[in-house]
Amino acid sequence: MILLRFAPALVALLAVGFPVATHAQTDTVIGTPTAPLVPGRAAPAVRGIAIDERIADDHGVVVGDTLRLAAEAGTRGELVRVDAIVRRAADPSEVARSEYRVRLHLDQLQRLTGSEDRVDRFAVALRDSGESVDSALARINHVAFGFRAHASRDVAVESSRTFQVVDRFHRAIGGITIVASAVFLLCILLLKVEERRRAIAALRLAGLSRRTVALSVIAEAAVISVVGSVIGAGLGWVVTLAVNAHYQRLFRTPLTFAVLTPGITLFAVTLSLLLGIVAGALAAWRLVRTPPLVLLGR
Amino acid sequence: MRATLAFASLWRHPMRTLLAIFGLAIAAALLIDMVMLATGMRASFKSLLTSRGYELRVTPRGTLPFDTEATVGNAAALVASLRAHPDIERVSPSVGTTVQIASTRTTQSGSAFALGTQPDVQGEYSVLSGRAPSATDSTLREVIANTVLLARLQVSVGDTINVSVGRSAQLRLSEVAERAVIVGEARFLYVPPGLPAISAPLRAVQSLLGEAGRDRISLAMASIRADSGGAAATSARTEAVRTWIEQTHARVTAISTETAIVQVEERLAYFRQLALILGALSLVIGVLLVTTLVSLSVNERLGELAVLRAIGVARSGILHQIMLEGLMLGFAGIAIGLGLGLITARWLNAILRDFPGLPADLDFFVWSPEAAWKSLAMLLVAATLAGAWPAWRASKVRVAQALREEAIG
Amino acid sequence: MTATTPLIEARNLVRRYRTGATDVAALRGVSLTIMPGEFVAIVGASGSGKSTMLHLLGAVDAPDSGQVLLEGRDISQLSDADATRLRLLRIGLVFQRFYLMPTLSALENVELPMAEAGASTTVRRERAKSLLSFVGLGERTDHRPSQLSGGEQQRVAVARALANKPALLLADEPTGELDAATGAALIALLQQLNRDGLTCVLVTHDAALARSAQRVVTMRDGQIVSDERVAEPVA
Structure with missing residues (x-):
């Protein structure tokens, strides 16, 4: 169970984990808009996103509704359509964290947050060529330019x-x-x-x-x-x-x-x-x- | 005389009494630990938040301080607006990011948490040696580092390091890495133990971040002007300022120390409730132990008690004497339990302090005399009441019948 | 009070007990008058009602009907607190099995009723010592009951009964657990107390022992069947 997070070093690097902000006023509860997300009219150019079950429950949002999504409160952001409602997996690291989650395509999030062609992390699957994870890690880190590779098991150990x-x-x-x-x-x-x-x-x-x-x-x-x-x-x-x-x-x-x-x-x-x-x-x-x-x- | 009799009655079966006292001591220890856990987290967190006198924390809307990588733009205007408020005394803006650091002297390098602050008002660290970086720097020239970073990079105050964002410092690319001198060693209040950290002037860190950091901050802390109205008045004004900030600046959330504590308590509800349940269980165990022991002792001594009544000892006398036995057990158990509880609390605290991401100064089990005495008093009252039922039964012994049965039995 | 006023008087006492489904009449309308300074033995077979009689006289139990007057005052319907106080200050009780507090020393056992009556530590300690000396145990004050013989324990019990200077001493089979010689010594002690003016009532099933009293009351099936004066009590 994750309890307190003060330091940025512990901020989960989730490509799809962003607090929801809308054009409506939000309240003081951290990460939780109180005013209902206002459904708008669906437009053909609007892209689809998946939302957390919590948002759907708390604000009566259903599949097909249109929402405005922005990276920062008070900015315009863009209209999106709810294509799916996602139930969170039973992940112990999520317990006691009450913020909402939306899931959207990488390019859409990059555009929305102005992070251009940047990602927090990407997963790499090794070909079945017989190379060990450790040697692949060493090889990647030897040529690393602005990133560092970690074995999944090490990440799992750290996050556990x-x-x-x-x-x-x-x-x-x-x-x-x-x-x-x-x-x-x-x-x-x-x-x-x-x-x-x-x-x-x-x-x-x-x-x-x-x-x-x-x-x-x-x-x-x-x-x-x-x-x-x-x-x-x-x-x-x-x-x-x-x-x-x-x-x-x-x-x-x-x-x-x-x-x-x-x-x-x-x-x-x-x-x-x-x-x-x-x-x-x-x-x-x-x-x-x-x-x-x-x-x-x- | 009653005390002598009560003590002697308990000492009649030393093994039984010692076992009960030991059981009671463990129950008392558990109760003390749980009270320390339930109240200690709050006290420790509060003292941590208020240690530098900032009552309000202003963060990007919907986030906790440094809980996400979100930042607020137009920071200079926001900070100026806050500083213009008559009730706000000081504002300390800061921005946090992860940087790569390489020593120019040793071959060591690694990532670290970099905090941009205004050194003259910052409430994030205290200087251990050397000095804080020059407040006027707008590019990275001086940094203050924590002990972990100095040890990991094998550098000391006076050494030069290369600092870069998003690029490998190992490459020492002059166009992306800034060169800075470590001018001091600091203890960072909110940084978890084991995390290397540096701090530099806000504008220097913002410029290091380039476009992504231009006029952006992660957090602004504000302190409320003190007046003669006392704590309640200050608290009311803090709340008024908090409301004003949120109404005036839609992009931010203002969190007071009190609401922060409430939010943390919500996250820590599991531990508090666990503490409550285990504490209550300890009390029940304590009560059951005393009741069972005293009941058995009374049952064994019904004849004796009847004789005491026959020779003129009043019902209240019997009641007092038996309750005194429960009280003596309670006292002995609590005295041992207090020591046992403090030892186990240290052990449990050491376990919980290993939580990743917690500030080094946060404690889970905090010794507070008031809470401890309250819990001990609670246990003592429980032990006394636990003795009350058998004592009442003992005082109701039918003298003639008991004497007759004794004579026959 | 004059010499012609009874110290204790039982009037038509009835006491029933319920044992399982059966009702046992322990006393069926018993009357008895005891004058100050008398030494009375109540004798009878087991189940004759003599112990019940003693309990009613000592305000340990209350009759279903009838009255007990101590120094002219009806004590049969006293509240529990009043009856307790009366036992503490006016009546001394001695039991067959001594019933000393096993965890207290002989001295502390004797002090106990005085402590309950509110006597200061100094006063009660002095009196307890002198009472133990009187019963011949001046050297064994610090011994626990388990370290004393049966006869010694019973003498401690007598000292305890005398602690608050009672008007009446009631003894229930006081020699029941003692050998003949020790029993005789105890009876001699009671006779000594009686000679000093204390009214004693002794319950026993031993007719020979009863002859040490001045008056022998015989009970059978919850009734008094004879009440005789002993011309020359056995010393």
């Missing part, structure tokens, strides 16, 4: 730094939460077993061996942990639905924010089971070593 940070943060928070839950579970299970001290004393007085009593205590704690974690997983699943619905609405993206995978469920159940067994064993060890009459308070 944000997610790596978020991922590390989530892992850290997750780690803390797991430790907290583990201590909590251990504590509660220990207390719950201790609560049964009278029943355990009665079993011991009835002649059950320490081993049998200890095993029954451990088994009970394990069953409680597993049942609890399964209920917790169900609850977690409901929470993921709520989280996804909330953030998809908040950030207007089809992106999935929380996923409960079988792996996570298995991890939760296994961890709970282990903790249950540890807590049960700890409590049982203490209780079976204490004489039954002491457990009864005599």
